[in-house]
Amino acid sequence: MLGRRWFFFVVFAVQSMAVFRATAAERPELPAAWQQQWNAEIGLWTRRGAGHTAPVAAAAQVHPGPTAAAQLVAAAVVGRLEEVDAGAVLNALRQMQVTDGGNRHGCLRWYWEEPRPVDTNAAFFTGLNLIVLRLGFPDQLERLDADARDTLAAILGDLSVWFDQTLARPSRYYPNKYMGDLVCRWLLIEALDQKAERQRVADEMLASAHYWRKEHWGWGEHMSNIYATVLLDQLSVLLMLSQELPTEVRRVYTGLRDDLLAIEDAYGGGPRVPMIRDYNFTNSPAYENYRDRVRRVRTVKDLVTGNLAMRPVLAELGWSSTVPPRAPAQQDIQVPCYGEVTAVARVKGQVRLGTLSRFPLMPQMERPTWGLSWQSFPVALWHERGGWGFLQWRTGIEDQHRAHPAERRAQAYLRNALTFDKPEPIVGHTWSIQDGGQAIVLRTMPALYQPWDHLTDRFRLVKPKATLDVSEPSGPWTQMVLDFGDQQVSIHHISLDGRRPTMLQQEGGPWDWQITYDAAELADRTSVTNLWAFSLEGRIDSAPCLEKIEGRQAWHLIWDLGGTGPSWNLQIDPAAATPLLPLEGWQKD
Numbered sequence: 001m002l003g004r005r006w007f008f009f010v011v012f013a014v015q016s017m018a019v020f021r022a023t024a025a026e027r028p029e030l031p032a033a034w035q036q037q038w039n040a041e042i043g044l045w046t047r048r049g050a051g052h053t054a055p056v057a058a059a060a061q062v063h064p065g066p067t068a069a070a071q072l073v074a075a076a077v078v079g080r081l082e083e084v085d086a087g088a089v090l091n092a093l094r095q096m097q098v099t100d101g102g103n104r105h106g107c108l109r110w111y112w113e114e115p116r117p118v119d120t121n122a123a124f125f126t127g128l129n130l131i132v133l134r135l136g137f138p139d140q141l142e143r144l145d146a147d148a149r150d151t152l153a154a155i156l157g158d159l160s161v162w163f164d165q166t167l168a169r170p171s172r173y174y175p176n177k178y179m180g181d182l183v184c185r186w187l188l189i190e191a192l193d194q195k196a197e198r199q200r201v202a203d204e205m206l207a208s209a210h211y212w213r214k215e216h217w218g219w220g221e222h223m224s225n226i227y228a229t230v231l232l233d234q235l236s237v238l239l240m241l242s243q244e245l246p247t248e249v250r251r252v253y254t255g256l257r258d259d260l261l262a263i264e265d266a267y268g269g270g271p272r273v274p275m276i277r278d279y280n281f282t283n284s285p286a287y288e289n290y291r292d293r294v295r296r297v298r299t300v301k302d303l304v305t306g307n308l309a310m311r312p313v314l315a316e317l318g319w320s321s322t323v324p325p326r327a328p329a330q331q332d333i334q335v336p337c338y339g340e341v342t343a344v345a346r347v348k349g350q351v352r353l354g355t356l357s358r359f360p361l362m363p364q365m366e367r368p369t370w371g372l373s374w375q376s377f378p379v380a381l382w383h384e385r386g387g388w389g390f391l392q393w394r395t396g397i398e399d400q401h402r403a404h405p406a407e408r409r410a411q412a413y414l415r416n417a418l419t420f421d422k423p424e425p426i427v428g429h430t431w432s433i434q435d436g437g438q439a440i441v442l443r444t445m446p447a448l449y450q451p452w453d454h455l456t457d458r459f460r461l462v463k464p465k466a467t468l469d470v471s472e473p474s475g476p477w478t479q480m481v482l483d484f485g486d487q488q489v490s491i492h493h494i495s496l497d498g499r500r501p502t503m504l505q506q507e508g509g510p511w512d513w514q515i516t517y518d519a520a521e522l523a524d525r526t527s528v529t530n531l532w533a534f535s536l537e538g539r540i541d542s543a544p545c546l547e548k549i550e551g552r553q554a555w556h557l558i559w560d561l562g563g564t565g566p567s568w569n570l571q572i573d574p575a576a577a578t579p580l581l582p583l584e585g586w587q588k589d
Contacts, residue, residue: 028078031300034071042112043088044068051111052413053118063112065096066122069129070309076137077297077312087148093126094151097158106162123166124180125307127159128237131187135241136313160188164197167204172211173218173362176227176234182208183234190244202246209252216336219362219372220276222263223335223343225287227277232260232290233310240317258324264289268329273345273354273380276337276361276372279409282510284388284463291326294319332436337361344434348536350384351487355432355439355534366427367417373404373427374416379441381491381534383484386465389491391443391532393418393428394456394514404428419449428457431579437536438565440557444529444574448522455522457530458501458514459491468511470503474543480513481539488538494531494546496555496572529574531557537564544568556583 037045044063051062068089075081096109098117110122117123134141134152141149163185171178182205189197212218221227235257239250263272269289271280278285296315297303333345333354338361345354359378365371381389394403395418401407402418404427417425426449431442443457459480466482476495480503481488491513493501504512517528533544544559554573561567571581 028297028300028303030075030078030080030083031303034084038085039063040085040088043085043092044112045071050410051113053110053114054414055114055118056111057414059111059113063092064110064307065093065108065112066110066125066129066307067305069093069126069133070305070307073129073132073136073309073313074297074303074305076133076140077309077316078303079140081137081140082143086144087151090148090151090155093130094155097155098162099158103165104162105165106158106160108159120166121177121180123159123162124177124184124234127156127163127184128180128187128234129309130155130159131184131191132237132241132310132313134191135187156188156191159184160192160194163188167201170204170208172208173215173365175212175217175219175221176230178208179231179234183238186238186245187242190242198244198246202249205249206252209249209256212256215338218338219365220337220376222260223272223275223337224277225271225275225285226279228260228263228272229290229293230308232257233308235260236294236314236319237310240314240319240322261290261323262327263335264291265327266330266333266335267345267352268347270347270352270384271382272343273352273377273382274343274356275354275377275380276343276356277375278377279375280377280388280462281406281408282462284386285382289326291320291323344432344439346434346437346536348437349487351484351489351536352382353380353434353437353439353489353534353536355379355434355441356430357432357434359430360427363427366425368419368421368423368425369414369416371416371425371427373418374402374406377405378430379432379439379532379534381461381489383465383487385484386463387461387482387484388463389459389461389482391430391441392456392458392460393443393445394454394458395419395449395452396454397451398453420451422449429574433570433580433582435566438561439534440568440570440580441532441534442529442572442574442580443532444527444579446527446574448525448527452522453519454516455528456514456516457528458512459532461511461513464511468503470513473500476546477543479540487536490535490537490539492533492535492540492544494533494544494557496529496531496546527574529553531555531572533559535561535565537561540564549573 039046042063045068046061048061050057050059056062072086075084098104098107107117107120108122108126109117110119163181166181185201235253271285271287294311294314297312331347335343337343341361342357356378360373377390379391392403419425426447428445433440466484469481471479478493478500480491499515501513501515542560542562547556557570557572559568569583571583573579
């Protein structure tokens with residue numbers, strides 16, 4: 001079987017590369033920047049700026065292993081692997097691999113400069129590229145010297161040990177990480193002819209797929225533009241390169257891939273709203289349907305890689321002919337998430353509004369240095385021409401500030417909790433009901449942290465491409481209208497405590513419509529609660545009716561939107577099991 005498999009891939013490599021060999025002028029040269037960034041002393045390419053882990057957070061430059069492995073694959077795709085010093089790269093990666101027989105044996109560092117593996121996801125990012133190199137381009141590997149081939153074999157052999165350790169401690173809630181581990185482990189079974197491991201790994205693959213289906217991808221990376229792409233890369237490589245995948249595993253993993261493609265299609269090639277695990281803190285997100293990013297390399301620009309270089313390989317293998325046809329974009333989208341939460345979106349013209357019915361998705365996963373709140377947008381508004389809006393918490397202690405979602409990735413990655421020294425950090429909670437283009441959003445900070453000198457709840461608009469008009473308050477209600485030229489969107493704050501938002505417009509920066517509580521105000525409270533509303537139908541002329549429920553920190557909201565949307569009839573009680581409760585007589589649009 002091993003011989004037949006390698007024969008298949010030799011044929012694939014020769015046939016797929018023929019498109020470049022037929023016309024030399026159409027065969028892209030390797031980017032000039034590769035030569036300029038090459039560090040021959042280390043055997044890796046240099047990237048200016050700091051890395052994302054603590055040991056290199058202040059570095060002037062770094063040498064990332066996943067990027068180097070991806071560039072080897074990119075060079076092989078255009079038949080130019082011999083034009084880079086692949087032996088030096090593989091030798092450097094081998095030096096970045098733990099080989100001490102301990103509990104991280106086989107894992108790889110992300111950066112050359114790290115003393116040990118910190119972000120262990122480097123193992124699957126680097127490993128999957130090297131596995132694709134081994135399985136997809138054996139003819140080019142044969143032209144490397146024997147030492148380089150032996151080094152690759154040694155890296156892959158020890159990676160199989162590492163992935164066995166990760167499979168012994170399943171982290172299914174973290175899909176892109178654990179999917180990467182599973183896909184690498186299975187493909188290593190084929191690459192290294194480890195038939196004795198087949199049943200054990202196949203059983204774990206099926207158990208994990210059952211979890212992802214039942215629990216809707218764990219902590220929600222199907223709603224991430226970034227990590228849904230990683231998942232699609234992993235699934236697609238598995239399905240296209242594996243020759244021995246059991247029939248049931250192939251069927252189930254094909255279904256997972258197609259589920260993710262259906263979400264891509266539903267959003268019409270634009271960004272997801274709401275978003276879970278994304279880093280668009282300072283820029284409006286841009287997105288392209290995954291289908292359209294699986295394409296052959298035609299220009300140098302196509303060779304610029306990140307941490308994975310899968311899609312040109314998939315294109316050469318004919319991936320597009322193996323997936324379901326593209327489905328029409330949807331106006332109204334509902335995507336199930338963990339714990340009976342639903343992601344809801346309305347796409348109207350060039351604007352889209354999305355909400356999560358509850359957030360945090362997994363409160364137990366919020367920790368002082370990691371979690372979802374700092375990198376998620378449970379309420380999000382996006383305009384195609386620019387303008388990215390979301391609700392955001394912000395806290396401060398003197399000159400130290402934290403925000404959920406974060407204000408900048410570099411500041412937040414290593415220090416992202418709103419509370420600085422608590423083992424169980426305080427995070428804000430959000431509940432939403434969205435009906436078409438209208439949404440009611442309840443926000444609460446359920447506990448307060450004594451050292452905070454301020455706490456802010458705000459609507460932030462990044463890269464604003466609109467004019468705005470903030471109306472005079474009417475009772476507890478204040479309205480802000482954003483005019484994008486082709487469409488108006490209104491954002492509303494309904495005060496539960498007498499506080500009203502103020503507008504802060506930073507020149508060249510974001511706009512913030514915010515309520516800030518200073519230290520004196522926080523000292524008199526045990527929590528903070530705000531009520532927001534959004535409408536894609538523009539200005540709303542009818543005022544809401546808000547009544548306090550006697551003896552409780554709860555309210556009754558009645559709001560007839562006058563034909564522009566549903567008539568809201570809700571009980572608002574942050575302490576209740578259902579904090580936003582539709583009452584009898586509530587009329588959906």
